[in-house]
Amino acid sequence: MARWIVRFKTMCVTMVCSIVVLGIAGKSLAQEKSLYQRLGGYDAVSAVVGEFADRLFADQKLGPFFSGWSAEKQGRFKQLNVLLVCNATGGPCTYIGRTMTASHQGMGVDDTRFDQVAGHLVATLVKFKVPEKEKKELLDIIGSLRGQIVEKK
Ligand code: HEM
Numbered sequence: 001m002a003r004w005i006v007r008f009k010t011m012c013v014t015m016v017c018s019i020v021v022l023g024i025a026g027k028s029l030a031q032e033k034s035l036y037q038r039l040g041g042y043d044a045v046s047a048v049v050g051e052f053a054d055r056l057f058a059d060q061k062l063g064p065f066f067s068g069w070s071a072e073k074q075g076r077f078k079q080l081n082v083l084l085v086c087n088a089t090g091g092p093c094t095y096i097g098r099t100m101t102a103s104h105q106g107m108g109v110d111d112t113r114f115d116q117v118a119g120h121l122v123a124t125l126v127k128f129k130v131p132e133k134e135k136k137e138l139l140d141i142i143g144s145l146r147g148q149i150v151e152k153k
Helices: 003-031 037-040 041-058 060-066 071-088 100-104 112-126 131-141
Strands: none
Touching: 003 112, 037 131, 041 071, 041 112, 060 112, 100 131, 112 131
16 A cells, blocks of 8 residues: 555544544533532622522521521621532632531521522522533532431421
């Protein structure tokens, strides 16, 4: 076979292989993105949690739980929730608050109250136009905490 044909064939095989390898690598890199990254990182998580918390503070039906808090207490609550969400979604934060069981013990939270709080998170995620896939993943994570927070059935 003429030399140039062999060279041409080798070049084609190399090109096809490179495209396949790059395609696979690119795809796996895209899949490796954490939920935290897909949500937009720290500032995005912080903005969502801030709005979520403000909705809780303003909801009169949740008054027995969240009303009358000082700005400092509100700020602490927001920051701990940012760290919790950041950590639980694969971000670089360490959660330094109490466990969900310890921090909600004795409050008598029931399923209705839990759903009310979770509803504010849903509304916030809708407002921030968080895509369906990421919204579901975050709500699944928060939903998985229900058993540690709800005391009254
Ligand atoms: C939906 C899932 C929930 C998450 C992720 C969550 C998260 C948190 C976090 C991170 C804290 C701070 C913990 C600390 O002080 O060390 C906290 C405190 C608190 N949570 Fe929740 N919470 C949830 C549901 C609820 C519900 C359903 C209620 C009541 C209706 C509630 C009422 C409170 C109150 C009143 C505090 C302040 C406790 C205190 O300062 O002693 N939370 N929560």
